[in-house]
Amino acid sequence: MGPEEVALLSVKMASDKARYKSFLKTRQPGKPWVRNSIRAFFAGGSVCLVGQGVQETFVHLFHYSEKTAGNPTVAIMILISALLTGIGVYDRFGQWAGAGSSVPVTGFANSITSAALEHKTEGYVAGVGANMFKVAGPVIVFGVVAAFFVGLARYLFVNG
Amino acid sequence: MTGVWLFVSAFVVGGLICVVGQLLMDLTKLTPAHVMTVLVVSGAVLDGLGLYDPLIRFAGAGATVPITSFGNALVDGAIADTRQYGILGLITGIFEVTSAGISAAILFGFLASLAFRARG
Amino acid sequence: MQIGDQTWHFPSQPRVLSTGTAVGPMEGAGPLGDSFDLVYADAYMGQSSWEKAERTLFELAQDHAVRQAGLSMEAIDLIVSGDLLPQNISSNFAARTAGRPLIGVFSACATSMEAVAQAALFIDSGFAHYVLAGAVSHNSTAERTFRYPTEYGAQKPPSAHCTVTGAGAVVLGRGEARIGVSFATIGKVVDFGVSSPWEMGAAMAPAAVATIVAHLKDTGRTVADYDAIATGDLARVGLPIARELLAEQGVDVGSRLQDCGVLMYGADQKEAFSGGSGPGCCPCVTFAHLLPKIASGQWRRVLVVATGALLSAVSAGQGETIPCIAHAVSFESVDALTQGGEPS
Numbered sequence: 001m002g003p004e005e006v007a008l009l010s011v012k013m014a015s016d017k018a019r020y021k022s023f024l025k026t027r028q029p030g031k032p033w034v035r036n037s038i039r040a041f042f043a044g045g046s047v048c049l050v051g052q053g054v055q056e057t058f059v060h061l062f063h064y065s066e067k068t069a070g071n072p073t074v075a076i077m078i079l080i081s082a083l084l085t086g087i088g089v090y091d092r093f094g095q096w097a098g099a100g101s102s103v104p105v106t107g108f109a110n111s112i113t114s115a116a117l118e119h120k121t122e123g124y125v126a127g128v129g130a131n132m133f134k135v136a137g138p139v140i141v142f143g144v145v146a147a148f149f150v151g152l153a154r155y156l157f158v159n160g
Numbered sequence: 161m162t163g164v165w166l167f168v169s170a171f172v173v174g175g176l177i178c179v180v181g182q183l184l185m186d187l188t189k190l191t192p193a194h195v196m197t198v199l200v201v202s203g204a205v206l207d208g209l210g211l212y213d214p215l216i217r218f219a220g221a222g223a224t225v226p227i228t229s230f231g232n233a234l235v236d237g238a239i240a241d242t243r244q245y246g247i248l249g250l251i252t253g254i255f256e257v258t259s260a261g262i263s264a265a266i267l268f269g270f271l272a273s274l275a276f277r278a279r280g
Numbered sequence: 281m282q283i284g285d286q287t288w289h290f291p292s293q294p295r296v297l298s299t300g301t302a303v304g305p306m307e308g309a310g311p312l313g314d315s316f317d318l319v320y321a322d323a324y325m326g327q328s329s330w331e332k333a334e335r336t337l338f339e340l341a342q343d344h345a346v347r348q349a350g351l352s353m354e355a356i357d358l359i360v361s362g363d364l365l366p367q368n369i370s371s372n373f374a375a376r377t378a379g380r381p382l383i384g385v386f387s388a389c390a391t392s393m394e395a396v397a398q399a400a401l402f403i404d405s406g407f408a409h410y411v412l413a414g415a416v417s418h419n420s421t422a423e424r425t426f427r428y429p430t431e432y433g434a435q436k437p438p439s440a441h442c443t444v445t446g447a448g449a450v451v452l453g454r455g456e457a458r459i460g461v462s463f464a465t466i467g468k469v470v471d472f473g474v475s476s477p478w479e480m481g482a483a484m485a486p487a488a489v490a491t492i493v494a495h496l497k498d499t500g501r502t503v504a505d506y507d508a509i510a511t512g513d514l515a516r517v518g519l520p521i522a523r524e525l526l527a528e529q530g531v532d533v534g535s536r537l538q539d540c541g542v543l544m545y546g547a548d549q550k551e552a553f554s555g556g557s558g559p560g561c562c563p564c565v566t567f568a569h570l571l572p573k574i575a576s577g578q579w580r581r582v583l584v585v586a587t588g589a590l591l592s593a594v595s596a597g598q599g600e601t602i603p604c605i606a607h608a609v610s611f612e613s614v615d616a617l618t619q620g621g622e623p624s
Contacts, residue, residue: 017472032438033183040178050221070224074264086276099435100175112265117431121331135432143230146235147234148254151235155242279430
């Protein structure tokens with residue numbers, strides 16, 4: 001096949017792909033984003049409500065201040081999420097709630113716990129230990145990278 | 161915000177942040193991991209602009225429970241240490257405020273793997 | 281021998297001597313639940329990992345098929361099998377148990393018909409007397425290998441497929457039996473530029489259409505020569521797309537076009553989304569549901585067109601599109617083979 005023929009063939013293939021793409025536009029079911037957003041709102045709001053309740057408990061029962069109650073609250077939310085993941089319930093909640101389950105910190109814990117559970121069969125070191133951050137890794141990496149650059153920008157332009 | 165209104169604003173603000181995540185997942189090609197990353201970075205940027213702490217005062221857990229607060233906590237840590245140690249504080253301080261979240265996630269994730277198995 | 285561009289003709293008509301199908305709980309609860317030979321309520325199959333469960337499923341299916349044929353495993357000359365996991369560990373480890381010579385094959389969800397085509401070839405050409413062919417998949421091994429940990433709360437869209445937990449095996453050979461294999465059309469890799477793993481049906485439809493068109497052209501047959509043309513796993517999104525693409529090519533399939541992924545699960549099984557997929561989907565539905573229609577005399581001929589998506593996690597991560605393939609096998613009742621079974 002000469003170079004002109006190869007070029008012609010790739011033009012034909014590109015236009016076939018383009019035609020198929022527009023053909024598909026009307027034949028694919030779209031995602032039910034309105035329904036999903038409503039569910040996400042209620043589910044996510046409810047998770048935050050639970051978090052607020054936990055925080056109030058720490059403030060009024062254990063005498064933390066508003067500021068310092070944040071840490072144990074997050075820890076408790078993570079514990080709840082790890083348990084719900086372990087008993088096999090969180091993935092069903094996730095299918096229904098969408099971002100309402102993955103955006104709260106409970107989703108972060110679910111991604112770590114589910115990865116840990118899945119790789120248990122490969123051992124605790126090479127399985128659980130090595131694969132735990134499979135899904136959650138990007139959040140930590142980009143959180144730290146973003147924090148560094150935001151902090152740097154503030155230091156340089158605002159000075160603290 | 162105090163009292164009942166704090167619970168209302170926690171519900172609404174938390175819910176709305178989740179809706180942003182849902183729209184990103186449904187209307188763009190971003191995967192859940194991409195969306196979480198966008199939200200964490202957004203939290204960091206908003207804190208850099210001084211906008212996240214007021215949100216926490218307004219909405220309580222509605223701002224601290226979503227993953228955006230993780231970005232906020234990382235920036236808080238970095239800034240706090242730069243005040244004390246100068247530019248090197250950017251690196252030493254990042255995990256200071258948020259250590260509870262990361263430690264809890266690793267610890268409870270690991271303990272769960274001891275106690276449970278995946279159910280499919 | 282080869283006829284046309286991509287089709288093999290088997291003049292000796294290798295016979296389907298027996299089949300074995302073993303499935304998991306969700307498949308057993310579906311509309312074909314009673315048709316499968318073995319149905320298991322525990323997706324772990326009493327094993328300590330999903331991977332071990334998947335190979336156990338295939339061992340049980342291949343064992344059942346061999347016994348139903350009235351043979352012992354030692355009589356099997358060759359096993360031709362594959363699955364979805366890296367390095368085909370499920371079917372390879374099951375072949376370790378069987379202890380017979382193995383030809384491992386892979387074309388993702390099209391593996392089963394690739395295996396049957398080759399099995400028919402070995403028998404027709406005299407290189408084997410009895411060949412066991414089959415494929416297996418498991419919902420949880422596919423999820424954790426290619427998508428997310430099974431307990432992760434990711435939300436799937438309506439166009440998603442549900443990987444079938446099932447193993448289908450068939451023993452082909454010479455001898456007296458009601459159903460034979462007359463033709464197999466080997467598919468070419470077809471890529472129409474779909475890149476989302478949630479749109480497998482749309483990705484695979486062009487490959488199915490290409491193979492069906494090639495089969496009809498090579499054999500000189502028409503759609504009317506078949507009681508049904510059954511694709512492997514286009515499911516509820518891909519099936520109507522394939523019907524339209526065929527009509528564009530002048531092939532009017534009508535209700536003859538069915539899909540194993542659609543047949544596998546009921547509309548009430550919401551966790552099945554748009555339908556079944558996986559290497560186990562096509563053989564389980566074909567052997568348990570479609571071939572019995574030929575055996576009972578209801579049908580004379582069915583063309584089974586298994587469809588596969590040939591992507592990997594790395595290719596998807598690198599932004600590649602999804603190339604697909606479809607392999608077709610024509611199963612016919614022995615009467616139909618002797619009348620008009622020859623290509624024009």
